[in-house]
Amino acid sequence: MTRPQIEASPNDPVMAPEKRAVMDQIISANRSRPGAMMVILNELQSQIGFVSEPMQAYVAQELHVPLGAVHGVVTFYSFFTTQPRGKHTVKFCMGTACYVGGTPQLIEKAKQLLNIDVGQTTPDGNITLEVCRCVGACSQAPVVVVDEELNGRTRPNKIPQVLRKCQEHN
DSSP states (O other): OOOOOOOOOTTSGGGSHHHHHHHHHHHHHHTTSTTHHHHHHHHHHHHHSOOOHHHHHHHHHHHTOOHHHHHHHHHHSTTOOSSOOOSEEEEEEOSHHHHHHTHHHHHHHHHHHHTOOTTOBOTTSOEEEEEESOOSOGGGOSOEEETTEEEOSOOGGGHHHHHHHHHHTO
């Protein structure tokens, strides 16, 4: 049985010798552990910052598991990302209280100001926009989480200030 090949771009971590060495080290250190695939994917996400499709194919090949199994894990859990994130991550809570409180308007304002969509990163690699489920701060709805800092009761007119803080802390 031949495994499907995924074409890796020249700047994918699979193609960079130093990152490939990190991947190999993570795989060899964890391949025999219970739940090895999840442990390995978590470590890749932590150390490289994302788990691209070529990286998923490499993990599948090295663990002798179907690519679909690896891809299924990466796409099921929201903390995995398949593309590099920006230096700063701006997450909009989409829990019920936040959604009703105005998160969609906050997202639209950020998209307009940065000229990117949710799930994308600014061309300078500085800011990534994301949505997330409830962050447990419903009394402060709507909530925007910048990196690890929670911003509650956010209004659309405050989004420029929130984004400016990201741009200042480059």
